[in-house]
C-alpha cells in the first residue's frame with residue numbers, strides 16, 4: 198500500500214474525515230488519533246456531583262449509598278462510569294459499536310484509565326464479554342478493545358478471562374429476569390491460577406442495572422478472585 202500515500206492525501210483533501218459529533222472536517226482540529234474534533238472533545242464532561250459510594254450513580258438524597266444499592270447487594274466493591282449517558286456519549290458509543298469506529302476506543306480508554314488510577318491501580322483488567330454473534334459480526338469485541346486501549350496507554354495487564362454463552366438479549370428483560378438469564382452463562386475460561394487472589398477491574402461500555410457485572414463477579418469470585426472493581430464508559434439509568 199506504500200504507493201497509495203499521495204492518493205490518500207488527495208482523498209483527504211477532497212473528502213476530509215469528519216468529526217463523529219459535529220461533522221466538521223478534522224483537518225487541523227483533531228483531538229487525538231480518533232475522529233473527534235478538539236472542540237467536541239472539550240464538551241465531554243465526566244459525571245459530576247454526589248455519587249453513590251458503591252455503584253457511582255448520581256445521588257438525589259443526603260445518603261452515601263443509593264436506594265438501589267441499599268435494597269440489593271452488588272457483588273462488586275465499586276463501580277464508576279466515565280460519562281453521563283447523554284446524546285453525545287450515546288452518539289460516540291453508536292459510532293464505536295454499530296459503525297465499528299474502532300479508534301474511539303482510545304478516547305474511552307483515556308477516560309477509563311483515569312477512573313482505574315483513582316480507585317484500583319494494580320488490578321488485572323478483564324473485559325465483560327460481549328454477545329458472541331455481535332463480536333463475530335464486528336470482528337472485534339468492544340470491551341476487549343477498551344481494555345487494550347487502557348493497556349496501550351499505561352501497560353496494564355489484560356486477561357480475557359470470561360466467556361459468554363448464548364442468552365436472550367439483556368435489554369428486553371427485567372432485573373430479576375436478567376439475573377436468571379445470565380447466571381451460568383458467563384463463565385471463567387482462563388486458568389484460575391492466572392486470576393486467583395488478585396483483584397480484577399471489569400471493563401464494559403454501558404452500565405444499566407449492574408446485572409451483567411454481578412454475573413461476571415460471581416464467576417470470577419468462584420474462581421478465587423478476591424475483589425472486583427468495575428468501570429464503564431457511561432451509565433444508562
Ligand SMILES: [Zn+2]
Nearest residue numbers: 216219234237
Ligand atoms: Zn466536533
Ligand SMILES: [Zn+2]
Nearest residue numbers: 249252263266
Ligand atoms: Zn448505588
